[in-house]
Amino acid sequence: xxxxxxxxxxxxxxxxxxxxxxxxxxxxxxxxxxxxxxxxxxxxxxxxxxxxxxxxxxxxxxxxxxxxxxxxxxxxxxxxxxxxxxxxxxxxxxxxxxxxxxxxxxxxxxxxxxxxxxxxxxxxxxxxxxxxxxxxxxxxxxxxxxxxxxxxxxxxxxxxxxxxxxxxxxxxxxxxxxxxxxxxxxxxxxxxxxx
Amino acid sequence: xxxxxxxxxxxxxxxxxxxxxxxxxxxxxxxxxxxxxxxxxxxxxxxxxxxxxxxxxxxxxxxxxxxxxxxxxxxxxxxxxxxxxxxxxxxxxxxxxxxxxxxxxxxxxxxxxxxxxxxxxxxxxxxxxxxxxxxxxxxxxxxxxxxxxxxxxxxxxxxxxxxxxxxxxxxxxxxxxxxxxxxxxxxxxxxxxxx
DNA sequence: CCTTCGCTTGACACAGTGTCAAGTTGACAG
DNA sequence: CTGTCAACTTGACACTGTGTCAAGCGAAGG
Numbered sequence: 068x069x070x071x072x073x074x075x076x077x078x079x080x081x082x083x084x085x086x087x088x089x090x091x092x093x094x095x096x097x098x099x100x101x102x103x104x105x106x107x108x109x110x111x112x113x114x115x116x117x118x119x120x121x122x123x124x125x126x127x128x129x130x131x132x133x134x135x136x137x138x139x140x141x142x143x144x145x146x147x148x149x150x151x152x153x154x155x156x157x158x159x160x161x162x163x164x165x166x167x168x169x170x171x172x173x174x175x176x177x178x179x180x181x182x183x184x185x186x187x188x189x190x191x192x193x194x195x196x197x198x199x200x201x202x203x204x205x206x207x208x209x210x211x212x213x214x215x216x217x218x219x220x221x222x223x224x225x226x227x228x229x230x231x232x233x234x235x236x237x238x239x240x241x242x243x244x245x246x247x248x249x250x251x252x253x254x255x256x257x258x259x260x261x262x
Numbered sequence: 263x264x265x266x267x268x269x270x271x272x273x274x275x276x277x278x279x280x281x282x283x284x285x286x287x288x289x290x291x292x293x294x295x296x297x298x299x300x301x302x303x304x305x306x307x308x309x310x311x312x313x314x315x316x317x318x319x320x321x322x323x324x325x326x327x328x329x330x331x332x333x334x335x336x337x338x339x340x341x342x343x344x345x346x347x348x349x350x351x352x353x354x355x356x357x358x359x360x361x362x363x364x365x366x367x368x369x370x371x372x373x374x375x376x377x378x379x380x381x382x383x384x385x386x387x388x389x390x391x392x393x394x395x396x397x398x399x400x401x402x403x404x405x406x407x408x409x410x411x412x413x414x415x416x417x418x419x420x421x422x423x424x425x426x427x428x429x430x431x432x433x434x435x436x437x438x439x440x441x442x443x444x445x446x447x448x449x450x451x452x453x454x455x456x457x
Numbered sequence: 458c459c460t461t462c463g464c465t466t467g468a469c470a471c472a473g474t475g476t477c478a479a480g481t482t483g484a485c486a487g
Numbered sequence: 488c489t490g491t492c493a494a495c496t497t498g499a500c501a502c503t504g505t506g507t508c509a510a511g512c513g514a515a516g517g
Contacts, residue, residue: 076463093374097504108465113506176374179288215449223436224450232427241418254410255419258453271494292473303496308475 077115079105081129084122089169095176098122120183123174127187130170139163143198149205149212150261156202157229157256160195161249164234171231192226199225206260213262221260228252228259272310274300276324279317284364290371293317315378318369322382325365334358338393344400344407345456351397352424352451355390356444359429366426387421394420401455408457416455423447423454 083104087096098119102109116122139159146152164171171191177184200222206212212221227233229252237243243251278299282291293314297304311317334354341347359366366386372379395417401407407416422428424447432438438446 095375095504098506099504110466110507111464114464117506119505176371179371180290213453220442220446223432223438224446227428227431227436228423230428230431232431233422233425236422236425236427237418241422243418247415251415251419255454258408259450290473293475294473305476305497306495309495312475314474 074115076105076107076111079107080112080115080122081126084126085130085170088126088173092169092172096173118183120177120181120187123170123177123184124187126170127167127174127191130167134163134166136163140198143202146205149202149207149209150257152205153202153256153260154253156198157252158249160198160229161245161252164231165238165245168231168235172235175231195229196222196226199229203260211261213260216260224259225256228256269310271300271302271306274302275307275310275317276321279321280325280365283321283368287364287367291368313378315372315376315382318365318372318379319382321365322362322369322386325362329358329361331358335393338397341400344397344402344404345452347400348397348451348455349448351393352447353444355393355424356440356447359426360433360440363426363430367430370426390424391417391421394424398455406456408455411455419454420451423451 080101083106084096084101087101087104098112099109101122102112105112112122116125139162140156143152143155143159146155171188174184174188174191178188179185200218203212203218203221203225206221207218212218216224234248237251238245238248275296278301279291279296282296282299293307294304296317297307300307307317311320334357338347338350338354341350366383369379369383369386373383374380395413398407398413398416398420401416402413407413411419429443432446433440433443
């Protein structure tokens with residue numbers, strides 16, 4: 068869908084932005100630097116993306132398309148049991164986060180000061196949340212959901228526990244290798260949600 | 263200790279900043295607004311706090327002093343069993359976070375762009391982490407720590423799970439009332455850490 | 458040949474941080 | 488009473504970054 072926007076200049080900008088954000092997720096990359104890296108004038112960037120927020124949002128969609136999210140999600144969707152679905156979803160997410168972290172972080176930083184960025188972030192998070200909810204519902208269906216947990220509350224828990232910020236906290240701040248993150252997320256999500 | 267800095271102008275600035283941050287945690291409050299609210303010229307603020315980061319750091323210390331953290335921590339420190347210590351610590355934290363959220367959020371926003379803010383945040387978080395570690399060690403001592411968890415890993419888990427960002431996520435984004443947050447933190451921390 | 462589209466160049470307004478210099482005011486010491 | 492000093496004020500400035508505007512340029516296509 069959004070891959071139709073294959074305008075070469077636009078693509079150059081998106082690629083440059085992605086690259087810069089991935090290289091330095093914490094820093095707020097100025098538009099001038101994005102322009103320079105794209106090999107394009109600063110104004111041309113504004114011609115394609117009227118504001119910084121719109122550029123970030125477009126990059127978010129772009130990375131999603133490039134990474135073929137739907138394919139990565141297939142195993143989770145195909146899972147028979149709730150338990151398997153949860154495991155597959157966590158696996159997907161643990162693979163996915165590191166690849167989009169730079170872009171998501173940039174969006175997250177803007178979220179506090181920009182309405183459009185907030186909406187874009189919330190939209191992405193809502194999609195992620197749906198995945199969590201589907202897993203939780205599958206658990207519930209199989210009678211595996213821990214006593215005392217309703218579907219929405221369990222979804223909140225899972226969604227929060229697997230959030231980008233927690234990934235950041237555990238891998239970047241605590242220095243966990245990706246493998247440990249993956250393993251412990253599997254284990255702890257079970258502890259949190261299952262009977 | 264830092265309460266000795268009872269210089270009235272300084273205090274006015276700290277109070278105004280605290281108030282403004284608490285009133286609107288997300289927004290980046292400009293120095294000019296802090297000055298106006300303090301009833302003082304913008305330059306005078308810079309006379310007391312050379313940079314925005316130093317002001318935020320001072321406010322963080324100030325709020326800690328005002329809220330008598332040590333007193334609030336007493337029940338946790340006095341706990342006999344590991345389980346009681348964990349429960350008391352979570353209780354402390356669930357009471358404490360909402361009161362410092364505005365200030366911590368401001369520090370968190372600056373953390374990504376300012377070295378001093380990063381250091382201040384990390385310092386506060388290290389203190390919080392020590393509390394987590396003490397609780398985890400008490401659990402370990404009592405043989406209550408879940409099999410397969412080492413003290414540092416369990417500390418990372420607890421610390422991450424109880425983080426300011428997760429509080430923000432659950433109460434502000436998910437809309438949980440404070441009571442539910444407290445109750446579920448107690449419950450889930452057990453699930454995560456205990457045998 | 459002339460238009461139009463996509464881009465460039467260079468200017469500008471605006472907000473916010475941090476700096477600087479000169480002036481005011483009030484307290485306190487001699 | 489006078490002089491001094493510290494704390495504060497006023498008003499300017501430089502700098503960075505966003506977003507806007509207007510004029511120009513070059514190549515593709517009617």
